[in-house]
Amino acid sequence: MNRQTLIRHIQQKKSVLCVGLDTDINKIPSHLLQEENPVLAFNKAIIDATKEFAVCYKINTAFYEAQGIQGWETMAQTLAYIPDTIFTIADAKRGDIGNTSEQYAKTFFETYPFDSVTVAPYMGEDSVKPFLQFENKWAIVLGLTSNKGSHDFQLQQVGNKLLYEQVFEKVMEWGTPYNLMFVVGATQGAQLKQVRAICPQHFFLIPGVGAQGGDVPTVCTHAMNEEAGILINVSRGIIYSGSDTHFAEAAHDAAKAYQQEMAVFL
Amino acid sequence: MNRQTLIRHIQQKKSVLCVGLDTDINKIPSHLLQEENPVLAFNKAIIDATKEFAVCYKINTAFYEAQGIQGWETMAQTLAYIPDTIFTIADAKRGDIGNTSEQYAKTFFETYPFDSVTVAPYMGEDSVKPFLQFENKWAIVLGLTSNKGSHDFQLQQVGNKLLYEQVFEKVMEWGTPYNLMFVVGATQGAQLKQVRAICPQHFFLIPGVGAQGGDVPTVCTHAMNEEAGILINVSRGIIYSGSDTHFAEAAHDAAKAYQQEMAVFL
Numbered sequence: 001m002n003r004q005t006l007i008r009h010i011q012q013k014k015s016v017l018c019v020g021l022d023t024d025i026n027k028i029p030s031h032l033l034q035e036e037n038p039v040l041a042f043n044k045a046i047i048d049a050t051k052e053f054a055v056c057y058k059i060n061t062a063f064y065e066a067q068g069i070q071g072w073e074t075m076a077q078t079l080a081y082i083p084d085t086i087f088t089i090a091d092a093k094r095g096d097i098g099n100t101s102e103q104y105a106k107t108f109f110e111t112y113p114f115d116s117v118t119v120a121p122y123m124g125e126d127s128v129k130p131f132l133q134f135e136n137k138w139a140i141v142l143g144l145t146s147n148k149g150s151h152d153f154q155l156q157q158v159g160n161k162l163l164y165e166q167v168f169e170k171v172m173e174w175g176t177p178y179n180l181m182f183v184v185g186a187t188q189g190a191q192l193k194q195v196r197a198i199c200p201q202h203f204f205l206i207p208g209v210g211a212q213g214g215d216v217p218t219v220c221t222h223a224m225n226e227e228a229g230i231l232i233n234v235s236r237g238i239i240y241s242g243s244d245t246h247f248a249e250a251a252h253d254a255a256k257a258y259q260q261e262m263a264v265f266l
Numbered sequence: 267m268n269r270q271t272l273i274r275h276i277q278q279k280k281s282v283l284c285v286g287l288d289t290d291i292n293k294i295p296s297h298l299l300q301e302e303n304p305v306l307a308f309n310k311a312i313i314d315a316t317k318e319f320a321v322c323y324k325i326n327t328a329f330y331e332a333q334g335i336q337g338w339e340t341m342a343q344t345l346a347y348i349p350d351t352i353f354t355i356a357d358a359k360r361g362d363i364g365n366t367s368e369q370y371a372k373t374f375f376e377t378y379p380f381d382s383v384t385v386a387p388y389m390g391e392d393s394v395k396p397f398l399q400f401e402n403k404w405a406i407v408l409g410l411t412s413n414k415g416s417h418d419f420q421l422q423q424v425g426n427k428l429l430y431e432q433v434f435e436k437v438m439e440w441g442t443p444y445n446l447m448f449v450v451g452a453t454q455g456a457q458l459k460q461v462r463a464i465c466p467q468h469f470f471l472i473p474g475v476g477a478q479g480g481d482v483p484t485v486c487t488h489a490m491n492e493e494a495g496i497l498i499n500v501s502r503g504i505i506y507s508g509s510d511t512h513f514a515e516a517a518h519d520a521a522k523a524y525q526q527e528m529a530v531f532l
Contacts (some may be wrong), residue, residue: 068342069338072335093360111331148387152390152391154428166422
């Protein structure tokens with residue numbers, strides 16, 4: 001999906017909501033365990049219940065990989081079930097030397113046709129560039145994350161900057177606002193404005209809202225740009241908002257509530 | 267596999283050779299394409315030809331993931347074919363927030379029972395620690411890599427150190443020489459000695475020998491410690507050393523030559 005189309009969908013739905021499908025078989029309602037594929041049944045119900053409000057779905061690949069081949073099959077079937085009008089993210093945090101990153105890009109752009117994949121920057125330019133060579137596909141590079149461990153390296157001083165600021169400046173040289181986004185952790189509210197100043201045009205994928213403590217108004221106020229420019233991911237706060245046979249209705253209501261908070265800013 | 271067993275195998279074989287199974291279906295001898303599973307047939311032949319000289323096999327997961335479900339099946343079958351006496355590495359470069367890294371650890375320690383997995387450090391402590399909670403399993407954290415992109419961040423000054431030096435010092439606090447190794451790029455010959463001074467006890471996984479330009483004597487001289495303490499990975503320099511029906515013999519001869527270079531230092 002290209003940038004223009006993504007922005008049009010955001011305007012039409014008045015939403016920047018990304019629903020995170022971090023589906024853990026141990027956390028889904030027990031009545032689904034009698035289904036042939038419980039995780040797929042859960043994901044389909046969540047997609048049906050939330051697609052009116054979401055402009056994006058993010059599949060956390062770890063939860064599928066841990067199930068082995070059946071997990072990859074479920075991931076492929078979930079991806080195929082997501083409507084074509086909704087942007088998709090393989091949240092896979094890949095990155096390696098050039099010939100290996102090429103294989104990862106092939107995995108998540110061709111073998112599994114996602115619109116985008118999250119990428120770790122530690123190995124530098126040749127580890128990121130292979131993800132930027134596909135038309136209408138996106139690399140979403142880790143900039144500033146929302147976890148406690150972000151203090152270990154990302155928030156360390158490098159010369160007169162913090163490491164994550166240097167990551168933004170360097171990585172922006174490798175791609176454009178048409179093929180490159182950044183992960184920006186939302187619990188770091190005070191820093192969102194500063195990151196937007198460094199990087200005015202690129203889309204940010206913003207996790208950390210809901211279970212991790214961030215909130216929608218803070219994020220929209222500090223991180224949006226003129227073309228919206230953000231996708232706010234909520235995983236556990238939507239998909240596990242109900243735990244019984246009404247889980248899909250609960251997810252619908254939670255997604256609607258998030259969308260309505262976002263609409264004020266769009 | 268525990269540290270003591272790994273060291274015993276190194277002493278018995280007089281080898282620190284890790285053979286990298288970065289098997290690309292486009293690069294294997296054409297006569298194998300008529301096999302039911304060409305990549306598996308290739309891997310089995312390579313393992314048979316090199317297991318006398320190798321103390322470790324490293325599977326680069328990207329090359330398998332790109333083939334989808336069949337790739338994961340091939341990876342599992344290759345792993346099962348490696349003798350139990352040989353250490354195994356899932357070269358997967360994973361790392362994410364805690365609950366997600368737990369799923370990756372489960373993937374590569376339980377679903378696919380490797381001895382170790384490579385881990386990216388950018389997200390800090392809670393992204394690495396879940397890989398250190400399994401008995402006789404290892405996290406191999408990216409310290410200093412061998413690619414050009416290592417200059418973008420790893421070799422930047424952070425306070426009075428370089429970033430990679432800070433990564434070593436921090437990450438060493440999270441694990442022990444019994445569950446934690448580091449990736450150290452061998453083309454950076456001058457730095458190997460310095461890294462060993464920072465980190466005297468831990469094993470290093472050293473890629474970059476062969477196709478990437480490093481050489482065995484330089485690595486052994488600068489990076490070994492009293493218990494060997496290194497695994498030198500060679501991928502393309504062994505597995506693609508022959509391209510016709512004699513590919514396995516060529517791999518055997520290449521592995522033997524590397525082992526003989528190593529034996530001098532053991």
